[in-house]
């Protein structure tokens with residue numbers, strides 16, 4: 212603890228175990244304002260009334276975080292690490308949060324606490340307890356603790372960055388959140404709380420403002436400032452703490468009743484209600500009124516904001532006055548409500564508005580999404596089955612069929628359309644790039660821009676005489692002829708018309724099996740750079756790629772026996788693989804590593820733009836293929852040998868899609 216006083220940049224020493232649970236005696240009488248009284252507002256509630264004890268209330272409103280000075284532009288730790296300070300991220304009652312970048316470019320959030328605000332022993336113990344508890348946790352839905360250090364003025368808690376704010380901001384923007392989305396949130400939250408409780412940690416400050424979105428829009432519980440570890444399951448805590456709107460009735464009972472894990476279950480009920488209805492159930496201007504309502508569980512469901520009966524039933528149980536009547540963490544997910552439409556993930560678009568089509572997610576698809584979300588939240592670990600076995604049973608059972616937008620005919624999967632960019636799918640392995648590949652992404656981005664510029668120029672010059680330079684040699688390009696989207700588990704699998712088969716795995720890496728060869732390529736993706744290629748023999752694959760190879764082989768068999776091809780086979784002219792794909796309701800777009808763009812439209816016509824936008828290929832539903840200079844097609848208004856419905860409109864759509872990519876990358 213003396214560390215907090217020491218001068219500059221010493222990493223904090225670990226706490227001795229005894230310090231952690233000595234707060235049983237910190238009984239705060241109920242009449243005193245509860246810690247974090249200021250947060251009564253939780254920004255969606257009106258501010259607390261100032262009628263009683265105006266002096267005291269005023270004093271409480273001064274945030275300790277105001278004492279926090281902006282950290283220097285470079286924070287150097289004792290163990291030699293430099294962090295470059297970035298933007299201000301947000302502020303709580305106690306801390307301010309800033310971006311911090313390490314020397315490899317990885318960005319974190321640094322929760323920064325002013326030493327001036329930790330003058331007394333109690334605050335110091337609390338901070339050290341927060342650090343010790345948070346440091347001991349590792350779960351997919353808990354903000355990851357990275358490091359902790361200090362300088363002369365601040366203590367820094369370095370955390371995984373959650374750049375998409377919290378559920379509180381989401382609700383502020385959206386006013387109410389749809390039931391399918393809340394189902395998804397609840398599973399992730401329940402997974403994290405189940406994990407905490409299994410380690411005898413009670414969070415005690417669960418609220419919308421403490422549940423953040425990570426870059427992939429997964430929820431992460433943060434702020435362990437009020438968390439406590441119970442020495443045994445039967446121990447009870449007596450400290451009155453929490454945020455008024457979220458406080459459980461037994462906490463308000465203070466000394467007389469004590470509280471335990473069920474306070475977190477209560478808070479889950481409050482959050483579920485708040486998300487579905489738009490405000491917490493016991494909200495009032497005056498904190499004492501909130502407490503009175505909580506003690507009598509006095510709340511209702513407003514008629515003008517209808518929610519399902521099964522949602523009400525779950526909320527009612529979660530908000531049981533008697534903690535032992537509340538469902539256990541394990542029981543929550545067996546409620547009927549979770550059988551409703553369940554999305555595969557949360558989309559970034561949800562931050563601004565209700566995504567469409569959520570209510571149309573089929574029962575089978577919902578069940579699958581629910582199970583996957585539970586698994587990802589650590590709620591049950593499937594038996595250690597071979598991934599190929601899992602794939603086989605998934606692909607051949609009735610349920611998951613619905614989730615696969617089969618090859619070129621994605622029927623009822625509109626709500627799944629989204630951009631899938633390997634850079635956002637996972638942290639790529641850090642590797643040394645060979646010089647051959649290190650400029651690949653830059654090169655592709657340049658081709659993308661050039662393709663857009665050429666298409667735009669040709670569109671404007673279609674009434675002028677043809678420049679021979681615009682007439683490229685028009686051989687048919689390498690195309691994706693079959694595909695299976697299994698990105699909710701493994702990745703995106705495809706077969707090309709040269710019969711090479713690839714899987715773009717969810718970590719961004721690709722395995723490409725070359726047709727008529729014993730060789731396969733492991734293409735390791737590196738953010739901002741490109742790919743490193745390792746060539747291997749399929750008959751003697753390295754151990755670490757064996758499972759992936761099995762998956763590729765499985766997909767290969769599956770595609771061969773189940774899907775039809777887009778076009779006839781071509782000889783391999785080049786080694787090419789899928790860079791990334793984008794799905795919209797109108798088309799799926801493939802960006803290939805030779806710079807070509809393939810668009811499969813929902814009317815089963817496919818168009819590929821090659822030669823940096825100078826050549827265009829049409830593949831008809833009957834697999835007839837023709838490639839021409841784009842300028843000719845623009846002049847004639849359609850392809851010569853077989854008409855393409857709404858040909859010029861399709862080309863305009865393609866140009867716009869490429870434009871979006873071009874300007875996103877540069």
Ligand SMILES: Nc1ncnc2c1ncn2[C@@H]1O[C@H](COP(=O)(O)OP(=O)(O)OP(=O)(O)O)[C@@H](O)[C@H]1O
Pocket residue numbers: 247250276300301302303304305306307308320322354370371372373374420421423433434436
């Ligand atoms: N991991 C993170 N990534 C991005 N921003 C974060 C992260 N953690 C915290 N923040 C931002 O910093 C603010 C303050 O963080 P936090 O809530 O942990 O601090 P606090 O002072 O303990 O809060 P409280 O008022 O709840 O006690 C948050 O509201 C949020 O805007």
